[in-house]
Amino acid sequence: MASAETEKSSMSTLVAESNGSVCSAVSWGISNYPDSAVFGIDPERLSVLREVTEDDPSGRFADLLDSVDVMTETDIADLDGNRASRMENRYVALDDKVGWVTRNRKVAMPDERATSAERVIALETALTGFAERKTDTVVTPSVGLTFDSIIEAYDFYNLYSWETGFGIRYAKSRTNVKGTRCMQEFVCCCSGKPKEPNSTSSRCQCQAMIRLLRTDDDGWYINEFRSSHNHQMLNTCAEKLHFPSHRHIDKYTRELVSQLRENNVNLSKVYSTLATFFGRVENVPFTKRCLRTLCGKLSREQADDDVRKTMAIFSEMKVQDSEFSYNVQVDDESRIRTLMWTNGRSKKQYHHFGDVVTFDTTYKTNLYDMPFGIFVGVNNHFQSVLYAGVLMRDETVDTFKWIFDEFVKMMGGKRPITILTDQARAMEVAIEDVYPDATQRWCKWHILKKAKESLGSNYTKKSDFRAEFHKLVHEMLTIEEFEDRWAALLEKYSLTKNTHLTQIYETRQKWAKPYFAGKFCARQTSTGRSESANHMLKQYVPPSCSMNLFVKQYNKLQFDREQEEGFQEKRTRLSGAVLKVNTPLEMHASKVYTRKMFEIFGGILYESGSYDVEEIIPKQKYIVTHVKAEKREKWFKCRYEVNVSDNLGYFSCICGLFEHMGMVCCHSLQVSEVAMPRVGGFGLTSDI
Numbered sequence: 212m213a214s215a216e217t218e219k220s221s222m223s224t225l226v227a228e229s230n231g232s233v234c235s236a237v238s239w240g241i242s243n244y245p246d247s248a249v250f251g252i253d254p255e256r257l258s259v260l261r262e263v264t265e266d267d268p269s270g271r272f273a274d275l276l277d278s279v280d281v282m283t284e285t286d287i288a289d290l291d292g293n294r295a296s297r298m299e300n301r302y303v304a305l306d307d308k309v310g311w312v313t314r315n316r317k318v319a320m321p322d323e324r325a326t327s328a329e330r331v332i333a334l335e336t337a338l339t340g341f342a343e344r345k346t347d348t349v350v351t352p353s354v355g356l357t358f359d360s361i362i363e364a365y366d367f368y369n370l371y372s373w374e375t376g377f378g379i380r381y382a383k384s385r386t387n388v389k390g391t392r393c394m395q396e397f398v399c400c401c402s403g404k405p406k407e408p409n410s411t412s413s414r415c416q417c418q419a420m421i422r423l424l425r426t427d428d429d430g431w432y433i434n435e436f437r438s439s440h441n442h443q444m445l446n447t448c449a450e451k452l453h454f455p456s457h458r459h460i461d462k463y464t465r466e467l468v469s470q471l472r473e474n475n476v477n478l479s480k481v482y483s484t485l486a487t488f489f490g491r492v493e494n495v496p497f498t499k500r501c502l503r504t505l506c507g508k509l510s511r512e513q514a515d516d517d518v519r520k521t522m523a524i525f526s527e528m529k530v531q532d533s534e535f536s537y538n539v540q541v542d543d544e545s546r547i548r549t550l551m552w553t554n555g556r557s558k559k560q561y562h563h564f565g566d567v568v569t570f571d572t573t574y575k576t577n578l579y580d581m582p583f584g585i586f587v588g589v590n591n592h593f594q595s596v597l598y599a600g601v602l603m604r605d606e607t608v609d610t611f612k613w614i615f616d617e618f619v620k621m622m623g624g625k626r627p628i629t630i631l632t633d634q635a636r637a638m639e640v641a642i643e644d645v646y647p648d649a650t651q652r653w654c655k656w657h658i659l660k661k662a663k664e665s666l667g668s669n670y671t672k673k674s675d676f677r678a679e680f681h682k683l684v685h686e687m688l689t690i691e692e693f694e695d696r697w698a699a700l701l702e703k704y705s706l707t708k709n710t711h712l713t714q715i716y717e718t719r720q721k722w723a724k725p726y727f728a729g730k731f732c733a734r735q736t737s738t739g740r741s742e743s744a745n746h747m748l749k750q751y752v753p754p755s756c757s758m759n760l761f762v763k764q765y766n767k768l769q770f771d772r773e774q775e776e777g778f779q780e781k782r783t784r785l786s787g788a789v790l791k792v793n794t795p796l797e798m799h800a801s802k803v804y805t806r807k808m809f810e811i812f813g814g815i816l817y818e819s820g821s822y823d824v825e826e827i828i829p830k831q832k833y834i835v836t837h838v839k840a841e842k843r844e845k846w847f848k849c850r851y852e853v854n855v856s857d858n859l860g861y862f863s864c865i866c867g868l869f870e871h872m873g874m875v876c877c878h879s880l881q882v883s884e885v886a887m888p889r890v891g892g893f894g895l896t897s898d899i
Contacts, residue, residue: 278340298570306513319389323360324429333358334365349373352421357432361395364423364431369456375443375630377401378454382420395423395431400454401442419440448493458507464488468502468511473760475753478503491874497722511756518547520759525552528766534558538617549613550760554600556773559598561622564588567733568598568627569654572606572635574748578757582606586618587744589733592779593807595744597769598622602758603879611641629732633657635709650730653722658715665711669704676704688866690725694849699844734874747772791817796883813876819877822851824885831855833886835864835878839882851878859886 223590348369378400385394400417405412422435486492533557572584586598650819687693751764840849868876
């Protein structure tokens with residue numbers, strides 16, 4: 212340490228040159244400490260400062276020194292021997308060079324200090340103290356305890372708060388002129404005042420806290436520790452987990468939760484899945500409420516910059532598939548009005564199977580509540596195939612016109628022969644304008660769905676009415692048969708005055724199967740393609756998802772459909788066919804039909820054995836009668852007329868099944884066995 216004379220000379224020069232700025236600097240330094248802080252200085256240096264400032268005209272520096280506590284010999288020894296004790300008593304020490312040691316205010320420092328194998332970490336110190344029975348708790352903060360980073364200090368204090376029964380949060384912090392954080396406080400969750408005087412807030416001005424300052428080697432140390440609380444402490448794990456500081460969700464768990472939620476796994480199943488990773492549900496370090504909050508945050512992050520992310524996905528898909536295409540319709544403010552896309556494989560499938568298309572817009576589970584329209588068809592394996600998807604802001608006539616016109620452009624100009632939709636009037640008007648030659652029909656799934664909503668107890672799962680109503684909707688082949696059965700059904704169950712049944716009967720030409728005679732529908736009206744598409748989407752797309760996530764999940768759905776198609780192709784090429792009647796006709800059909808279509812054909816062939824054939828005009832006209840006609844209900848049609856033309860090359864039955872789905876009916880099959888007992892007449896050649 213310099214001599215008193217040297218130090219006095221230095222101080223005199225400093226005061227003279229600064230014209231009182233030293234007083235201002237010291238005052239500024241003290242003002243940056245809490246009011247409760249006590250500053251000390253050793254007597255020798257204090258006397259030097261008093262002599263230097265005797266001639267201070269303002270007297271401010273002398274007044275400042277009068278307010279400084281004089282250190283005792285014990286304090287000075289404590290400074291030299293134990294820094295932790297010095298911090299606990301909150302003295303500001305003197306430096307050998309300048310005379311003052313303050314926090315680093317003008318130096319840019321890293322956020323944390325380099326780790327050292329020789330340094331004893333704070334947690335190890337705490338564990339050692341507990342092992343030696345020096346503390347009552349395993350983790351106990353103490354003034355002077357050092358940390359490599361602010362995160363380490365937070366975790367240490369958080370461990371203490373868990374053991375004691377409270378939660379913590381970040382509080383005040385300060386940075387120096389270089390922008391480096393030089394002070395940080397962690398306080399009890401009950402610290403501070405509630406925003407409203409009469410509220411459920413848990414804040415009660417609790418004083419428990421720790422204050423951290425920087426060390427010379429870029430670390431952190433506890434400058435102040437207050438342990439007393441003015442509220443009750445929690446005891447059980449179930450209670451403590453509700454403190455935000457004790458909800459530990461690491462980045463790997465967060466990523467797992469994100470993936471599960473993207474794939475539409477509900478919250479309870481996500482929590483149960485995580486419990487298996489932690490051994491049991493009691494070991495999960497956060498609550499289901501916390502998980503719900505995280506899921507909401509992940510959804511918001513997913514929705515950020517949604518349009519850019521969606522366009523990025525489309526660009527990537529374009530790179531992978533040169534036939535991929537999309538189109539966007541925007542409004543006057545350049546906001547997305549309609550977004551439509553398809554890929555190369557869907558275009559090829561539409562080229563082969565696009566005569567009949569189902570278009571449905573009942574799915575609205577997305578963040579913007581935008582209706583999602585999906586064009587669905589059926590392939591030669593009788594599977595649903597996805598042609599295109601479209602997100603739309605509204606369901607107006609102009610929107611539907613744009614969609615139907617754009618769909619044809621994307622598909623190379625080919626228009627569908629039959630299009631099946633819901634009962635939306637705007638859609639019907641748009642189809643009449645864009646597809647004037649197409650046949651529009653309603654999906655029976657929508658009819659049955661509304662019947663369930665309107666008929667109540669008459670339409671329960673096990674009710675007799677429901678079974679008979681479904682049979683009427685799906686199995687009636689002729690108009691005469693449908694009309695007779697409808698009247699008998701309503702009379703049987705006293706529903707002749709039911710408003711809903713009356714309404715759907717008046718529109719029966721739009722949905723009833725017999726009225727589809729001669730219109731090719733690939734049997735889509737009776738298999739619920741709309742219902743299937745909606746069901747599949749709900750399995751993949753989570754509720755209230757963003758646009759970019761919707762597109763990604765739609766692509767996953769499409770990929771899975773392609774896998775199923777691949778399986779059926781493999782089954783058709785390699786697997787054998789199970790014959791039911793073992794006739795030459797059946798053997799030939801097994802070679803030209805896919806396995807799924809052959810199964811349908813086998814059922815029709817088996818049913819053909821229930822009919823007798825009567826020749827009316829040789830080689831031209833036949834009457835087919837059910838062998839148990841007398842036992843059938845009076846409304847059941849038991850006689851069908853089959854006409855043969857083109858020298859036994861074409862069979863036409865009044866049931867219209869061949870024109871409706873492209874499959875020969877049982878009546879024509881039975882006639883073929885009588886008229887020409889050989890293979891042929893149905894286009895069943897190896898060219899198919």
